[in-house]
Amino acid sequence: MALLVTGGTGFVGRRFIENSNENYIGAVSRNPIKARQRLGDAVTEVVGWDPTASQFQGPAGVHFDKVVNLMGESIAEGRWTAAKKKLIRDSRVLGTRNLIDGLLASGKPPSVFVSASAIGIYGDPGEAIVDETHALDENFAASVCQEWEEEANRLTDHGTRVVCLRIGIVLGDGGGAIEKMLPVFKLGLGGKLGSGKQWMSWAHVDDISGMITWALGNPDVSGPINATAPNPVRNAEFTRTLARAVNRPAFLPAPKFALRMVFGEFANSLFFSQRIVPKVALDQGYEFKYPNLAEAIADVV
Numbered sequence: 001m002a003l004l005v006t007g008g009t010g011f012v013g014r015r016f017i018e019n020s021n022e023n024y025i026g027a028v029s030r031n032p033i034k035a036r037q038r039l040g041d042a043v044t045e046v047v048g049w050d051p052t053a054s055q056f057q058g059p060a061g062v063h064f065d066k067v068v069n070l071m072g073e074s075i076a077e078g079r080w081t082a083a084k085k086k087l088i089r090d091s092r093v094l095g096t097r098n099l100i101d102g103l104l105a106s107g108k109p110p111s112v113f114v115s116a117s118a119i120g121i122y123g124d125p126g127e128a129i130v131d132e133t134h135a136l137d138e139n140f141a142a143s144v145c146q147e148w149e150e151e152a153n154r155l156t157d158h159g160t161r162v163v164c165l166r167i168g169i170v171l172g173d174g175g176g177a178i179e180k181m182l183p184v185f186k187l188g189l190g191g192k193l194g195s196g197k198q199w200m201s202w203a204h205v206d207d208i209s210g211m212i213t214w215a216l217g218n219p220d221v222s223g224p225i226n227a228t229a230p231n232p233v234r235n236a237e238f239t240r241t242l243a244r245a246v247n248r249p250a251f252l253p254a255p256k257f258a259l260r261m262v263f264g265e266f267a268n269s270l271f272f273s274q275r276i277v278p279k280v281a282l283d284q285g286y287e288f289k290y291p292n293l294a295e296a297i298a299d300v301v
Ligand SMILES: NC(=O)c1ccc[n+]([C@@H]2O[C@H](COP(=O)([O-])OP(=O)(O)OC[C@H]3O[C@@H](n4cnc5c(N)ncnc54)[C@H](OP(=O)(O)O)[C@@H]3O)[C@@H](O)[C@H]2O)c1
Pocket: 006, 007, 008, 009, 010, 011, 012, 013, 028, 029, 030, 031, 035, 050, 051, 052, 070, 071, 072, 073, 074, 087, 091, 095, 116, 117, 118, 119, 167, 168, 169, 170, 171, 175, 176, 177
């Protein structure tokens, strides 16, 4: 049975593909030559496709019974101009719509569709402990996540089991937040953000990869799943743990106005307090490889 992965060239996608035991993996990319170089023999086939330009069309004669949907314009690179925000939204919402329209047009929808979403869907819930039943926010990122999940959920009408992983801050080597933070911390210039009291909900990339595999293979899993480690930490603790792991001090707090100058609107979300817990995953038996931050960071650095 064939598996299709979108965003397979990305930080999470590469690790998932590397860890996957599937016999036939098709990877979608806007740049198939670069994708083949990056993914090598780990994938059976690379399908060239721009998700925002046209409906997905798979290779003739291949039925993708499992689909993992990880594509999306980076939210952490570049200022959030109107054009950037359109790309952030279109690459997820329109991209997922075009993917699903293509899968439906093939006449045989997949039996399972695991899509990325993000904990940004909850906005800034402060001190509240947030499981999958918590109210959703209306800010830009939260609205994009809601529309993204709605597109994915269209497949449930066609008998597909749909799982939306609300992913937290992914920690791992080769990408994500740590890749940006590590050089600063190694220079001893790291520091908490603002008061440092805000909660951060993180997950090791091997657990995101593990949760995707678990969701694909477990027929009882469906709907939204918080993809975060069971032990979120305050930003000050995150900062201390990372500084300790690289044997450097971290006493320069980063003020919000400076980050806003660099990142624009995205900087606001760095100050959100998100104490998200993976209730559904724990209730349904997912076993975390990295439940605690210190071990996750030690592995990464
Ligand atoms: N990393 C995190 O901390 C985190 C947290 C929450 C949610 N997520 C979500 O999880 C998914 C995977 O994350 P990631 O960190 O692996 O992302 P990533 O490294 O940025 O990779 C995303 C992939 O999406 C494709 N892509 C990028 N821009 C695109 C565009 N404008 N239009 C269409 N496709 C585009 C790219 O594939 P090609 O260039 O090959 O086409 C890229 O490899 C994303 O949807 C992300 O929003 C990640």
